[in-house]
Amino acid sequence: MISIPSNPLNSTQTPHSGYHWDGSSRRFFEGWYYRVTLPEVGQTFAFMYSIEDPIGGKPYSGGAAQILGADDQYLWRTFPDVGKFWASRDVLAFGHWGKTDLNTTPLYLLPAEFERHVQEGYQATAILNQGTIHDPASDRYCRWQYEIEPLLGWGDKGSLQQSTAGWLSFLQIFEPGWQILMAHGLATGWIDWNGKLYEFTKAAAYGEKNWGGAFPKRWFWVNCNSFEGEPDLALTAGGGRRGVLWWMESVAMIGLHYRDKFYEFVPWNSQVTWDIQPWGGWKMHAKNARYEIELTGTTDLPGTPLRAPTTEGLVYCCRDTMQGQLNLELREFSGGQKKIILQAHSSLCGLETGGESWLNSWQSR
Numbered sequence: 001m002i003s004i005p006s007n008p009l010n011s012t013q014t015p016h017s018g019y020h021w022d023g024s025s026r027r028f029f030e031g032w033y034y035r036v037t038l039p040e041v042g043q044t045f046a047f048m049y050s051i052e053d054p055i056g057g058k059p060y061s062g063g064a065a066q067i068l069g070a071d072d073q074y075l076w077r078t079f080p081d082v083g084k085f086w087a088s089r090d091v092l093a094f095g096h097w098g099k100t101d102l103n104t105t106p107l108y109l110l111p112a113e114f115e116r117h118v119q120e121g122y123q124a125t126a127i128l129n130q131g132t133i134h135d136p137a138s139d140r141y142c143r144w145q146y147e148i149e150p151l152l153g154w155g156d157k158g159s160l161q162q163s164t165a166g167w168l169s170f171l172q173i174f175e176p177g178w179q180i181l182m183a184h185g186l187a188t189g190w191i192d193w194n195g196k197l198y199e200f201t202k203a204a205a206y207g208e209k210n211w212g213g214a215f216p217k218r219w220f221w222v223n224c225n226s227f228e229g230e231p232d233l234a235l236t237a238g239g240g241r242r243g244v245l246w247w248m249e250s251v252a253m254i255g256l257h258y259r260d261k262f263y264e265f266v267p268w269n270s271q272v273t274w275d276i277q278p279w280g281g282w283k284m285h286a287k288n289a290r291y292e293i294e295l296t297g298t299t300d301l302p303g304t305p306l307r308a309p310t311t312e313g314l315v316y317c318c319r320d321t322m323q324g325q326l327n328l329e330l331r332e333f334s335g336g337q338k339k340i341i342l343q344a345h346s347s348l349c350g351l352e353t354g355g356e357s358w359l360n361s362w363q364s365r
Contacts (some may be wrong), residue, residue, distance in 0.1 A: 004093040004108045005125055012153040013126065014161040016179040019087035019094060020211045025055050029176075029309040030087075030211040032094065034129045036146060036187045037204040037226040037322075037348050043070045044226075044322035044348055045191055045198075047129060047144070049096070049122060052309055056082045060313035063096045065122050065133050067142050069193050072304045072321055075142055077120065077133035078314075084121075092181060092207075095123030098133075111145060126150055126182070146189025148205050152234060154180045157260040164208075164255070175242065176212035183257050184225045184234040208236070215310050216240040217248065218355035218362065219318075220276045222284070222297050224326050227346045232259050235328060237284055237295060239274055239364075241355070252364065254286045254293055256330065258342055263291055263330065278358035279303060279319060282351055292338070295328040297351045308354060318354030325349065 021028055031050040038044070046068040053061040063079040079085070079096045086106045087094035097106045098120035111130055114123055122131025127148050134141035153161040164179045187205035191198045204226045219240035227233045239252025252272045256263040265272055265286030272286040282297035303319040310317055326349035330342040 004088055004091060005127055011158055012150040012161065014153045014179055014181055015163045016177065017092040017181060018089040021054050027213045028053060031309060032124065032209045033207065034124060035206045038198060038200055039226050039348060045069050046322060050309055050314065051085050052313065054082045054085060064314055065131065066307060068304060068320055068322060069142060072323060074304050075133065075135060075140055093125040097121040140194050143192040146187045149186040150182045151186065152184040152257045154183055156262045175214035176210045176216060178210045179208060180236050181207040181209055183236060216242045216355055218357055220282060221352040222282050222295065224346045224349040226348045227344045230344050233344055254284060256293065265293060273364045276353065276362045279353060290333055292331045295326065297324050297326045297349055299324040299351055318352055320352045322350050323348060324351035
């Protein structure tokens with residue numbers, strides 16, 4: 001048996017890196033998101049993996065891999081056999097075999113062994129993302145293999161890493177849970193997208209996950225770690241309307257890593273407001289005793305519909321682009337004055353809206 005390679009930089013491993021399913025038959029999903037951005041060609045590849053009702057035998061039991069690839073094109077493949085899914089409870093490591101010539105229990109394989117024996121499927125850890133899927137109806141396909149050097153988890157560099165949703169996320173109070181696994185890292189490897197080969201060295205990489213037995217009613221997301229002239233800058237912001245015990249609440253947060261310092265704006269330390277259009281415009285503002293941040297995301301692109309886990313299984317319910325425009329400004333309060341610490345721009349920002357009730361803009365109250 002091959003041991004799973006763990007994160008060599010344990011200081012960047014976040015809480016919730018391991019698999020959350022407790023073996024029960026309750027409704028459950030877990031999803032992972034890996035992304036690599038290639039500014040020299042203006043492209044981003046996002047890999048989305050999910051498993052639902054892994055106990056098997058349920059109406060929505062099964063897994064899937066989705067890719068939002070070059071020019072926001074979309075590719076996906078289902079993996080119905082939950083018995084061919086594997087994941088570690090202790091570290092970030094999971095995979096799903098589809099077509100294979102192996103009859104063994106699925107587990108992590110050395111990359112060369114995976115390529116030899118798994119004709120369709122994927123495996124991912126803190127330091128590797130590898131797989132191959134194809135659409136039999138169109139002959140479109142993607143093969144990928146890249147190594148990851150994690151640089152930033154979720155917190156100050158070199159410090160104990162934090163839960164994205166705070167300490168309450170360790171309890172089954174908020175659902176779904178959400179954890180940024182790697183705010184910033186460097187990816188080296190290749191992606192074969194329908195016959196076009198993208199090779200890269202030390203490209204910006206990102207990772208996050210979510211899990212639980214309930215699903216958000218509505219959400220938005222802004223994410224970027226490829227800014228013009230700012231290699232040490234990573235932003236993740238988002239909000240949603242989600243279940244908390246027996247009521248619903250709307251929450252949002254902004255997290256910014258800049259030159260080894262983590263600026264966190266969350267409901268328990270800041271006032272966070274937002275004005276999100278059903279599509280095309282994302283405005284957020286957050287303020288605490290010392291700092292203030294403002295960000296504006298826009299796009300003229302139509303975006304690409306993506307599937308997400310819901311109470312009715314994996315269905316189209318969100319829209320994304322990886323080529324959004326983003327402007328942000330970070331300010332510090334000092335001596336009664338505001339001082340601008342950072343102004344930054346990107347044209348390779350990930351923007352998303354999802355869920356229901358998007359007839360009008362969503363403004364915080």
